[in-house]
Each structure stands twice: as C-alpha cells, then as structure tokens.
Amino acid sequence: MTPERDTIFAKVLTVNEPHYYSIEMSSEFKQLSQKVDQLAALAQAMRRENAGLRLQIADLTESNAGLTARMKTAHDRVTALLEQLPQEEQESE
Numbered sequence: 001m002t003p004e005r006d007t008i009f010a011k012v013l014t015v016n017e018p019h020y021y022s023i024e025m026s027s028e029f030k031q032l033s034q035k036v037d038q039l040a041a042l043a044q045a046m047r048r049e050n051a052g053l054r055l056q057i058a059d060l061t062e063s064n065a066g067l068t069a070r071m072k073t074a075h076d077r078v079t080a081l082l083e084q085l086p087q088e089e090q091e092s093e
Helices: 003-015 023-084 088-092
Strands: none
Touching: none
16 A cells, blocks of 8 residues: 555545544455555556567567568479479370
8 A cells, every 4th residue: 555545544534533434444445455556556567568468479470471471482492493303204204
C-alpha cells in the first residue's frame, strides 16, 4: 500500500464517524488495497511482457520471411540444376 493511500484511508476512517469503522473493517480495507496494488502491478507486468512478446513476434516474422525467401531461392536453383542434367530415360531410348 502506498503512503498516499494510507493517508487517504486514515482520513476516511477518522473524519467520517471514526466509531463506525471497526479495526477489522480497517484491516479489510488495507488488505483490499494491497490486493488492488498487487493486481495493478501484475497488470503492468503483463503489459510489459505483452509488448516484449509483440516485438519478438515481429522479429521472428521478419526472420521467417527472410528464411522463406532463401528457401525459395535454393529451390529455384536446385530446380534449374536438375533441368540442366541429362535425362537418363530419354538418352537410353
């Protein structure tokens, strides 16, 4: 829990009928506030991880395109070489 939230909770709990709020309720507010802080931190971490994964996907997609182009070039070269080889079936006839 942040110091600002502690101050806000303290003001809320003391200014507005302090006898109305029990110690248990104050403890529940603090626990809830801690859970909200944890959730916010987790959401921020997930956003950072998502951004990193998006960059990684972009890099891998670019790499994949390059490898695909290289494979096509190699395939075309092999095909061209195979076409230059004499065909045994036609020569033996």
